[in-house]
Amino acid sequence: xxxxxxxxxxxxxxxxxxxxxxxxxxxxxxxxxxxxxxxxxxxxxxxxxxxxxxxxxxxxxxxxxxxxxxxxxxxxxxxxxxxxxxxxxxxxxxxxxxxxxxxxxxxxxxxxxxxxxxxxxxxxxxxxxxxxxxxxxxxxxxxxxxxxxxxxxxxxxxxxxxxxxxxxxxxxxxxxxxxxxxxxxxxxxxxxxxxxxxxxxxxxxxxxxxxxxxxxxxxxxxxxxxxxxxxxxxxxxxxxxxxxxxxxxxxxxxx
Numbered sequence: 001x002x003x004x005x006x007x008x009x010x011x012x013x014x015x016x017x018x019x020x021x022x023x024x025x026x027x028x029x030x031x032x033x034x035x036x037x038x039x040x041x042x043x044x045x046x047x048x049x050x051x052x053x054x055x056x057x058x059x060x061x062x063x064x065x066x067x068x069x070x071x072x073x074x075x076x077x078x079x080x081x082x083x084x085x086x087x088x089x090x091x092x093x094x095x096x097x098x099x100x101x102x103x104x105x106x107x108x109x110x111x112x113x114x115x116x117x118x119x120x121x122x123x124x125x126x127x128x129x130x131x132x133x134x135x136x137x138x139x140x141x142x143x144x145x146x147x148x149x150x151x152x153x154x155x156x157x158x159x160x161x162x163x164x165x166x167x168x169x170x171x172x173x174x175x176x177x178x179x180x181x182x183x184x185x186x187x188x189x190x191x192x193x194x195x196x197x198x199x200x201x202x203x204x205x206x207x208x209x210x211x212x213x214x215x216x217x218x219x220x221x222x223x224x225x226x227x228x229x230x231x232x233x234x235x236x237x238x239x240x241x242x243x244x245x246x247x248x249x250x251x252x253x254x255x
Contacts, residue, residue: 001232001253003039005207008226008253009166009233011042011127012240013067013095013214014049023049026241027056033247037061038254039233042093043240044127047081054090065093065127068101071114083122094119095235097129097153099172109152116153116165125164127235128153129214130193134173143192150196159201166210167193168235174215175237183221186213187228194230219248223255 001008018026023045034041044065045053053064070080086094096119097112112128119126130149132142150167157165169189171181181189190211198206213225214235225231233253239245 001226002229006210006232008039009042009210009212010037010039010236010246010250010253011044011065011093011095011166011168011212011233012236012246013044013098014046014240015067015100015237016046017241018046018049020049020052023052024056026243027053027062029243030246031056031060031062033243034062034250035060037250039250041250042127044093044095050086050089050091063092064090065095065125066091067095067098069094069096069115069119069124071111071118073118083119083124086119086124087122091124093125093127095127095129095168097149099129099131099170099175103172109149112149112153113155117156120157120161120164125166127166127168127212129168129170129235131170131172131189131215137171137173142189146189146192147196150193151200154197154200159205162197162201162205162209166212166233167197168212168214169193170214170235172215178216180216180218180221180225181213183224183228183231186215186225186231190228190230190232217249219245219252222249222252226252226255 042063096115101107132145194206210232212233212235213231217234218239
């Protein structure tokens with residue numbers, strides 16, 4: 001990471017975990033664990049916990065995000081949540097394109113782009129996820145695939161809007177499996193993402209864009225991963241549900 005050029009962001013993705021009352025208890029544990037953070041801290045909670053999270057995090061250094069957003073402003077889309085609804089709650093961030101959304105809910109590169117643009121239009125900051133499966137890595141197409149995903153996700157996103165874009169590299173084979181990309185693998189792909197951002201927007205935008213690593217980062221490996229020049233933070237799954245572990249990852253960003 002290079003904190004002189006861009007913001008370091010540690011974001012927790014809670015996935016489908018915690019009721020609203022359980023979320024309140026978890027946040028009570030997280031806040032003291034990250035109060036001395038030297039990076040930006042985000043918690044992305046289920047929709048049912050967003051009101052609780054926004055209220056609990058007011059006046060603290062913790063920002064609140066949602067785990068998904070629909071691309072239409074309103075209409076007959078049962079079960080979906082619009083960007084305006086999130087903004088009205090006080091939410092600041094949203095995740096788009098998470099591998100689980102792609103795998104289980106038929107997300108495509110094109111719908112990720114539509115969701116990203118809708119979120120930006122509403123004033124949200126967006127964590128855009130890209131990454132390859134184990135088969136794709138073994139086929140040697142990681143860089144080509146990640147470049148494609150990044151380009152399509154950012155279609156019609158302006159250079160000015162890129163100030164509100166974070167890109168998270170998630171090797172699908174390392175999510176929830178306990179397997180982690182080596183720091184060298186993480187650096188290689190994050191650098192490739194920065195390169196394609198530079199091709200699209202120029203070197204200044206590329207150097208200012210935060211690129212996270214999102215595959216089983218934990219308290220034990222965070223410092224090594226964050227030591228790489230193009231790894232600017234983490235999108236944290238399981239460890240974000242444990243205040244001490246999440247706090248340790250946040251602390252690693254100080255090194």
